[in-house]
Structures are given as structure tokens and as C-alpha cells.
Amino acid sequence: MDTSIFREYDIRGVYPTQVNEDVAYTIGRSYGSYIQEKLKRTICGVGRDNRLSSPALSEKLIQGITDSGCNVIDFGLVTTPMYYYACLKSNVIIGVMVTASHNPKDDNGFKFSFDPYGNARGEQVYDFRDYTLEGKFLSGKGEVTEFDPKDYYKSFIKENIEMGDRKLKVVLDCGNGTTSLFAKDIYSQFDNLDITMICDESDATFPNHHPDPAVEANNKMLKDKVLEIGADIGIGFDGDGDRVGVVNEKGEMMFSDMVMLAIIRAINDTVSKREYLYDVKCSKALEDEIIKLGGTPICYRVGNSWTRYAVNKNKYPFGGEYSGHMYFTDRWPGIDSGFYNGLRILEILSKTDKTTSELISGINKYYSTEELKIHVDDDKKFDVVKKVIEYVKSKKYNYLDVDGVRVLFDDGWALVRASNTGPNLTIRFEANSELRLAEIQKEFTDLIHNYIH
Numbered sequence: 001m002d003t004s005i006f007r008e009y010d011i012r013g014v015y016p017t018q019v020n021e022d023v024a025y026t027i028g029r030s031y032g033s034y035i036q037e038k039l040k041r042t043i044c045g046v047g048r049d050n051r052l053s054s055p056a057l058s059e060k061l062i063q064g065i066t067d068s069g070c071n072v073i074d075f076g077l078v079t080t081p082m083y084y085y086a087c088l089k090s091n092v093i094i095g096v097m098v099t100a101s102h103n104p105k106d107d108n109g110f111k112f113s114f115d116p117y118g119n120a121r122g123e124q125v126y127d128f129r130d131y132t133l134e135g136k137f138l139s140g141k142g143e144v145t146e147f148d149p150k151d152y153y154k155s156f157i158k159e160n161i162e163m164g165d166r167k168l169k170v171v172l173d174c175g176n177g178t179t180s181l182f183a184k185d186i187y188s189q190f191d192n193l194d195i196t197m198i199c200d201e202s203d204a205t206f207p208n209h210h211p212d213p214a215v216e217a218n219n220k221m222l223k224d225k226v227l228e229i230g231a232d233i234g235i236g237f238d239g240d241g242d243r244v245g246v247v248n249e250k251g252e253m254m255f256s257d258m259v260m261l262a263i264i265r266a267i268n269d270t271v272s273k274r275e276y277l278y279d280v281k282c283s284k285a286l287e288d289e290i291i292k293l294g295g296t297p298i299c300y301r302v303g304n305s306w307t308r309y310a311v312n313k314n315k316y317p318f319g320g321e322y323s324g325h326m327y328f329t330d331r332w333p334g335i336d337s338g339f340y341n342g343l344r345i346l347e348i349l350s351k352t353d354k355t356t357s358e359l360i361s362g363i364n365k366y367y368s369t370e371e372l373k374i375h376v377d378d379d380k381k382f383d384v385v386k387k388v389i390e391y392v393k394s395k396k397y398n399y400l401d402v403d404g405v406r407v408l409f410d411d412g413w414a415l416v417r418a419s420n421t422g423p424n425l426t427i428r429f430e431a432n433s434e435l436r437l438a439e440i441q442k443e444f445t446d447l448i449h450n451y452i453h
Contacts, residue, residue, distance in 0.1 A: 031064075032070030154182075166192060167193075170232065173234065261285065369430070376418075
């Protein structure tokens with residue numbers, strides 16, 4: 001087994017070279033044994049996305065789990081948030097989702113959990129990896145039952161949205177991912193929404209664009225359709241449905257930190273605990289706005305497993321990531337659901353006469369790059385980050401090291417961190433002028449390239 005598939009918060013690799021049916025069986029056998037031995041649990045949930053390899057991988061995963069003597073509730077073909085909900089609804093709490101999220105079409109993997117706060121993270125993953133490699137598994141004959149959460153999830157979403165009277169023209173882009181199977185049905189529950197669907201045929205070859213709405217280039221079709229029909233907003237989902245992207249009425253991408261800002265503005269007067277979590281990629285404008293609202297900003301590390309854990313463990317009313325993961329706990333169980341998060345944005349719009357772009361009017365102005373990636377081999381990327389931290393210390397710069405290094409200047413910041421989902425460094429820069437942005441970006445980009453070459 002290629003041990004590089006065990007990453008910071010999931011198992012992910014190329015099918016069939018790194019992740020295949022044999023690997024799925026071994027992961028299942030190990031997971032079933034692990035939760036019985038270490039957690040004293042005898043049942044778990046399993047779901048799968050619409051990737052071409054997911055049915056075969058799910059079948060072998062379930063076989064492995066049951067061969068350990070552990071029982072399985074099979075949720076079938078679902079989005080990742082539907083799987084999370086199904087784990088709660090069926091009271092199994094923990095389980096395994098077969099998905100590679102927004103990765104390229106040939107990838108696949110497993111998101112798995114050991115507690116109710118979120119997917120395995122950090123040392124939990126690595127402890128499970130070591131247990132798996134040791135190969136001392138239990139044997140038995142577990143049973144499989146089936147549970148389809150679709151209708152329950154649809155109703156649960158409807159019950160937790162408080163739509164206003166305003167009619168909205170909405171474009172939904174499913175990117176041909178798993179959300180294609182459910183989006184129209186769920187959104188059609190709301191009479192005030194005039195819905196136009198694009199890329200809504202389930203096709204895991206992703207023929208139209210890569211299913212990652214956090215990347216602006218992937219939203220061209222969504223932007224074009226919003227402008228073509230004069231929509232109020234465009235909403236896109238990633239491959240397994242746990243992230244959301246937004247395009248405003250002008251056909252402009254509204255990056256997730258600005259979406260979070262609009263949400264926090266809307267809910268701040270309705271929550272008792274005004275603490276909001278965001279990751280190190282987010283704009284300082286978000287921090288500024290939280291402080292302006294009398295709240296407490298919590299800057300945290302990147303990664304769905306980490307951010308979902310922190311929001312749920314600390315009962316923050318809302319938190320999220322620049323990548324489009326968002327978590328409500330005010331009237332929702334802290335699940336990052338692209339469907340639900342999109343509807344919460346529509347709920348805000350339905351109760352105001354403001355346009356989507358006006359939801360973030362009056363914020364402090366900064367100039368930012370997009371999230372940029374520099375290819376660095378997995379076995380070298382963390383060393384490069386360490387060298388950058390050494391440089392930052394030698395220059396006596398202020399910095400935050402909760403995840404890689406975010407270098408803090410009076411007039412901007414630089415972020416350098418190792419990606420947890422691929423052989424890349426993730427970098428982003430921001431400043432209060434375009435000139436200063438260029439200076440900060442050049443300093444750290446040149447530095448990184450010197451360390452690479």
C-alpha cells in the first residue's frame with residue numbers, strides 16, 4: 001500500500017494505481033477492526049459519491065468492514081453532507097465516505113470519522129495508518145442494512161431555512177458532480193426561487209469544467225449564465241457537495257471570505273456567542289468586519305476536518321474556509337453542506353432589497369491575489385515551509401504559524417503553507433495597495449523559488 005495516500009484529513013490517491021479495490025478492502029477491514037477495538041463500536045455508516053470507481057470501491061470497503069465483524073448501514077449514492085446527516089439520523093455517528101471531493105476525475109479516496117465532531121484529522125489519520133499497516137485485523141461476519149437519507153435530508157433542509165418574500169432568479173451549477181442528482185429537487189422546495197440549472201447531469205468525467213467552485217476559472221459557465229438571464233445570483237457546488245461558490249449579479253466571483261462576511265453581518269444580531277472562525281487564507285477585511293460588529297475573530301488552520309472540529313467543539317455559531325466549506329451551528333448541526341449554505345445566502349437575499357454585490361458594501365479595501373499553487377513534491381514541501389519560517393524569524397517579522405506561516409505586516413500579509421491534498425505549496429498575498437501587494441508577493445515568491453531550485 002502506498003502510504004502517501006494517508007493525508008492530513010483523509011485518504012486520497014489516483015485510481016487504480018494508489019487507491020483500488022484491494023486498498024478499499026484493507027481500509028474497510030482496518031476501519032472495522034479499529035473502531036471495535038479502540039472505540040468499542042460495532043456499527044458504522046458508508047456512503048459514496050458519483051465517481052466512476054466509487055461503486056466498486058464502496059463494495060469492497062463494506063466487505064472489508066463486515067469481514068472484521070462490524071456492521072454497516074449503507075447509505076448508497078449520496079453527497080458528503082447527506083452522508084454526514086445520515087450518520088446522525090441513523091445514530092451510527094461515525095463512518096466512511098468514498099469520495100475524492102473536488103480532485104481530478106481519476107482520483108478517489110475515503111473520508112472517515114472516529115468522533116461526532118468531524119472527519120479524522122492529523123494524528124488520528126496517522127494512528128489509523130500505522131494500525132492499518134500493522135495488519136492485525138479482527139475477523140467476523142458483520143451485517144449490512146440499507147438506509148436512503150435523501151427524503152429525510154431534503155425535509156431537514158426545508159425545516160431549517162426561513163425564506164423571505166422576495167423572488168430570486170438563481171443559477172445552480174452542479175459541475176456534473178454528485179449534487180447533480182439532488183440539487184433541483186431540494187431547491188425547488190422554495191416557491192420564491194426561479195431556478196436555472198447548468199452542468200446538472202451526473203457525469204464523473206466532469207466534461208464541462210473541474211468541480212471546484214473556489215477556483216475562478218471553473219466558474220466561467222456560471223458567470224456567463226448569470227449575465228445571460230439576468231440572475232440575482234449564481235451558486236456552484238464541488239464534486240461531493242460539501243462546498244459552495246457564489247457569483248454575484250454582475251457575473252463576478254464572490255470569494256468565500258466575502259460570502260462569510262455577508263453571512264456574519266446577517267446573523268450577528270441573532271446569536272448569543274459572537275465568535276467566528278475562518279482560515280488563514282481569508283482576507284483581513286473579514287477580521288476587520290467581525291471586530292467592527294463587536295465579535296471575536298478566530299483565525300485557524302486550513303482543512304475541513306480541522307475547521308469543522310473547531311466550530312462544533314467550541315460551539316461557534318458560524319465558521320468557514322476560503323475553499324468554500326462553511327458551518328452553521330445556530331440552527332443547523334455544524335455540517336458543511338453546499339446545498340444548505342447556498343440556501344442560507346438566498347435566505348439573506350430574500351429578506352433584503354440589496355443585490356448580492358451590495359451584501360458586502362462598505363468593507364475595508366484590500367488588494368489580494370487568488371489562492372496560488374506552486375508544485376513541490378510531497379516529500380519536500382514541508383521542508384520549504386520550515387525554511388520560509390526560518391527566514392521570517394531572521395527578518396524579525398510578525399507571523400502566525402497555526403498552519404504554515406502567515407506573515408503579518410502593518411499594510412498586508414503573506415501566506416505560505418503546504419497543501420494537504422496534493423504536491424503543492426499554497427500561497428496567497430494581500431495588501432492595502434497594489435504596489436505593496438506586488439512587493440510582498442515578489443519577496444516570498446522569489447524566496448520559495450530559491451529554496452526549490
